[in-house]
Amino acid sequence: MSEVSQLTAIDSAGALWPVLLRPGELSVTRVELVSQGVFGSVDDDYLSRLLAVREYLEARGQLLCCQGARPDVWPSGMLRQFENGRRAYVLDHDRRGGEFETVDIFAPAPAEVVVSVVEQGKAVFAFYGLPWRGE
Helix, strand or coil: CCCCEEEEEEECCCCEEEEEEECCCCCCEEEEECCCEEEEECCCCHHHHHHHHHHHHHCCCEEECEHHHCCCEECCHHHHHHHCCCEEEECCHHHCCCCCCEEECCCECCHHHCCCHHHHHHHHHHHCCCCCCCC
16 A cells, blocks of 8 residues: 555635645645645656646645645755665754754645745755745
8 A cells, every 4th residue: 555645725815725745655645635636756866756746736826734844844965875865854043063953854744834835945045045936
């Protein structure tokens, strides 16, 4: 039986939508959106697939409530390679230069701490003191 993450997505009105996410074995991530159908993503690693799922939901006005959608969560290149993008660091200024906590990007997160892909990118760049050059 394949792994299933039972998550929620939140829309701009604050309504919560159930989401069943099946991360798969580095082949496909399948997301079942109750009352909205099914979306599948095939990509290089778990993080890439999660980003595709989040962008799919964001195009429909929803944010996925998972650890990988927090503005303070992002993997290093080395961690991404070793964990196939499955785990990421919690970026904490107080621990800079020390050991960071890691989280499973598919674990649930409260709706009030998740942001869009672009907002997350801006936060990660700001954490590292880099100028944002994205969209």
